[in-house]
Amino acid sequence: MPYPEGLQKYIKKVEETRPERVERRRRGEEFPALSPEGREEMLQYHPDYKEEGRRELKVGTNKGYKIPHEFADLLEAKSRIDPDVVNLSAIDYETDVLVIGGGGAGTAAALLAQEQGAKVILATKLRHGDANTMMAEGGIQAASKGWKDSPYYHYLDVLGGGHFQNSPELVYTLVTQAPGVLRWLEGLGVAFSKDKNGKLESMHGGGTCRKRMHYCSDITGSEIMRTIRDEVRNRSQDIEVIEFSPAVELVLNEHGHCAGAVLYNMETEEYFIVKARAVVLATGGCGRLHVQGFPTTNHYGATADGIVLGYRVGVGVCFLHTVQYHPTCAIFPEQIEGLLLTEKFRGAGADVLNVDGEKFVFEREPRDVESGAFIKECLAKGKGVPTPTGKLGIWVDSPMIDLLSGEGTVRREFMGKWKVFNRQGIDISKEPMLVYPGLHYQNGGLVYNANCETSVPGLFIAGEVSGGVHGANRLMGNSLLDVHLFGRIAGRSASLYAQESYQEGKLTLEHVKAYHKELDDAGITTDRVAPMLLPDYTEPAVRERQLTASYLGTLR
Amino acid sequence: MAGAEKRKGGNPGVATLEKETPPRVKVKLIPIFVMGKRYMVPEGLTIMKAMEYAGYKFIRGCGCRGGVCGACGTVYRKPGDYKIYTGLACQTVIEPDMYLTQMPFYPANRASFNLENLTSAPEEINKLYPELFRCVACNACTKVCPMNIEVMDTVSYLKQGNIAKAVELSFDCIQCGLCASRCFAEMPQYHIFQLARRIYGAKISPRSKHLIEADETIESGKYEEPLRKLMSADEKELRKLYQERETEPLETGDDWQPKKTEYLSIS
Structure with missing residues (x-):
């Protein structure tokens, strides 16, 4: 159905102010960007800054650290398995490198580990490629245009976006290896948008000082993900993919090194032991935790599993107090x-507008500032657009893009989104879109270094599960870069470790027992288990009728 | 996300207009048939949310929930209508009395290859997938595609050796496999298109020269000293440098150059 009658009067206001706004754009007049003080003010409206949204952790390496309740609930929960029952001498799979997670980071890690000569198992919760990587649209940053850009400016942008709290070593790695990662992807056949001479198209993202975002139409992540997944399928003699089998615990050995994992086949409800010489944890993010009740852009499986697994073996967390909306x-x-x-959309010239069809913020502030500005406009200033579903939104004036860059630009450059809206009877090259901030990215995560090593030997991490490179806020186009870049490093590091540093030893789940004891000692009595694996969208009325008293066989 | 919001007891983060809009009217329930079994669900939901409302908890048949991953291909019919309809469960709005099944997986042959050994010649694709030429132009693939890709035309372009055109037409493919399920020639279109895109990206589309130059300039160590300085700078200094950086205007051509060239490869 097209936009209902009730919204038409608000669309009229957008149309009334549009010609003048387009003219201003043509003259190169920008809405002024916020000063540092202005940014600080907007951030007060950001959900991260709500005290009641978080609490202090009572257990583990970061005891006392205040993080959102949704994370704390998972970290203050029991294992899905009883460590006394698991028979670790019955090994179901043995491999050089076990990669946990089938998104961009895990897949890149599997490819690089294999190239170093390792036999690899890639275990993933859903299908291979079911990940936030697949959904990333905008692009991938790399300072590739030497006449106007360099890693120096990329570095400054990353730090400014991250509130100057990022780990310098990680950012250095990110910005200096970015062009190399794009070369690698190009070589695997990723079809970047370029001109006839091979010059990559590039545009601005929020917080960039140079047009550095490269892309593949508006399905950049999907094009990259399906390409590298296809390459894993070419190497099936060395890389075994096990789908619908998330890891529920990491396994250590008697030396305290990571030496495998317990996988759970969600379809048959069996648990399997994988023994590995090195493990790469690349489980992605957390959107499906619905922090503070926000809707999310994330994949069905984004339930922060890796944070739980890593924390239980003693790896610390950082920046988990910030979540990107x-x-x-x-x-x-x-x-x-x-x-x-x-x-x-905003990089291509679409204004963001309030209920009066007026601009109220520069449209390319870093994401946290931009989100804060939207929430302020709706909640504090009462200038949100009321939706027929009883919510408030902000307009993104997509038809401007066609006016600025020629008829058909929206359909060509945003084909995927145009189709989705078109199915709802809305032509976004003619009508604006209604938006509000949504849970998008886990800025923080497990602590690691530029070789993707953690505090536990044999355990490497990459991608959204990690924390530090983006500081307190990630910029657009740096996550696709992060997952593939650090995925590659993790795969290489894990493979080298498996060949050179691995020490044979008896497998153990003692760390799970110790964690359970710590929970008890902290006075936490709960029937929560973690990792969550999948979100639960069951209606309460249905749940009330689910009266199974005890579970027999595989019948849930 | 309706379920999650209820689970949390309201949705404090999302703005609502409690005073100005009347409480939402009680939703109308309509019947749908999931694999032949009738459920009453609220109208206006997507197939995915309707199945969750009915009590299904997905392991298969659910992925990105945003129409790009290909996990939730769904086939349905309507009463009194001979046509086969398809859609993505996460994108398709339910209709009264529709009867549906999800098709989360469909077996398809995939040819293994070493990209480095392939050339850009169209014959490479024909060799790996000779079944391309079994196409009888029935167009069932196009009709069934939930992304509205001209699947049969893409196959035709590949048969003619026009890889670039095939890549353009198939670019939105989410590899759900519905085309393969209906193909008279029993070909795995989505694997073939993937191969075409990889040959195009790696062998036909010109490589980016500036990307190689950028990578090599970094390797040469040119930025090492300025970057090390940034890494050891204190926050005050970094904030100053950040504020002072010159921003490329939105409406400029690619040849724009900043005033300061000290930290660029051309200096």
Whole structure:
């Protein structure tokens, strides 16, 4: 169904102010960007800054650290298995490198580990490629245009976005290896948008000082993910992919080194032991925890499993107190609520507007600032657009893009999104889109170094599960870069470790017992188990009728 | 996300207009048939949310929930209508009395290859997938595609050796496999298109020269000293440098150059 009658009067206001706004854009007049003080003010409206949204951890390496309740609930929970019952001498799989996670980071790690000569098992919770990587639209940053850009400026942008709290060593690695990662992807056949001479298209993202975002139409992540997944399939003699089998615990050995994992086949409800000489944890992010009740742009499996696994073996966490809310997620129509509308729309010239059809913020502030500004406009200033579903939203004036860059630009450059809206009867090259911030990215995660090593020998991590490279806020286009870049490093490091540093030893789950004891000692009595694996969207009425008293066989 | 919001007891983060809008009217329930079994679900939901409302908890048949991953291909019919309809469960709005099944997986042959040994010649694709030429142009693949890709035309372009055109037409493919399920020639279109895209990306589309130059300039160590300085700078200094950086205007051509060239490869 097209936009209902009730919204038409608000769309009229957008149309009334549009010609002048387009003219201003043509003259190169920008809405002023916020000063540092202005940014600070907007951030007060950001959900991260709500005290009641978080609490101090009572257990583990970061005891006392205040993080969102949704994370704390998972870290203060029991294992899904009883460590006394698991028979670790019955090994079901043995391999050089076990990669946990089948998104961009895990897949890149598997490829690089294999190239170093390792036999690899890639275990993933859903299908290989079911990951946030697949959903990343906007692009991938790399300072590739030497006449106007360099890693120096990329570095400054990353730090400014991350509130100057990022780990310098990790950022250095990110910005200096970025062009190399794009070369690697190009070589595997990723079809980047380029001109006839091979010059990559590039555009701005929030917080970039140079147009550094490279892309593949508006399905950059999907094009990269399906390409590298295809390459793993070419190497099936060395890389075994085990789908629908998330890891539920890491296994250590008597030396305290990581030496495998317990996998759970969700379809048969069996647990399997994998013994590995090195493990790469690349389980992705947390959107499906619905922190503070926000809708999310994330994949069905984004339940922060790796944070739980890593924390239980003693790896610390950082920046988990910050969660990224993407400013432009669809808020109407309801069928597509939470749908990510790439920052590229704003990079291509679409204004963000309030209920009066007026601009109220520079449209390319870093994501946390932009989100804060949207929430302020809706909640504090009462200038949100009321939706027919009883919510408030902000307009993204997509038709401007066609006016600025020629008829057909929206359909060509945003084909995926155009189709999704078109199915709802809305032509976004003619009508604006309604958005509100939604849960998008886990800025923080497990602590690691530039070789993707953690405090536990034999355990390497990469991608969204990790924390530090993006500081307190990630910039657009740096996550696709992060997952593939650090995925590659983790795969290489793990393979080298497996060949050179691995020490044979007896497998153990003693760390799980110790963690359970710590929970008891902290006075935490709970029937929560973690990792969560999948979110539960069961209706309460249905749940009330689910009266199974005890579980027999595989019948849930 | 309706379920999650209820689970948390309301949705404090999302703005609502409690005073100005009346409480939402009680939703109308309509019947749908999931694999032949009738459930009453609220109208306006997607197939995915309707199945969850009915009590299904997905392990298969659910992925990104945003229409790009290909996990939730769904086939349905409507009463009194001979046509086969398809859609993604996460994107398709339910209709009264529709009867549906998800098709989360469909077996398809995939040819293994070493990209480095392939050339850009169209024959490479024909060799790996000779079944391309079994196409009888029935167009069932195009009709069934939930992404509205001109699947049969893409196959035709590949038969004619026009890889670039095939890549353009198939670029939105999410590899759900519905085309393969309906193919008279029993070919795995989505694997073939993937191969075409990889040959195009690696062998036909010109490589980016500036990317190689950028990578080599970094390797040469040119930025090492300025970057090390940034890494050891204190926050005050970093903030100053950040504020002072010159921003490329939105509406400029690619040849724009900043005033300061000290930290660029051209200096």
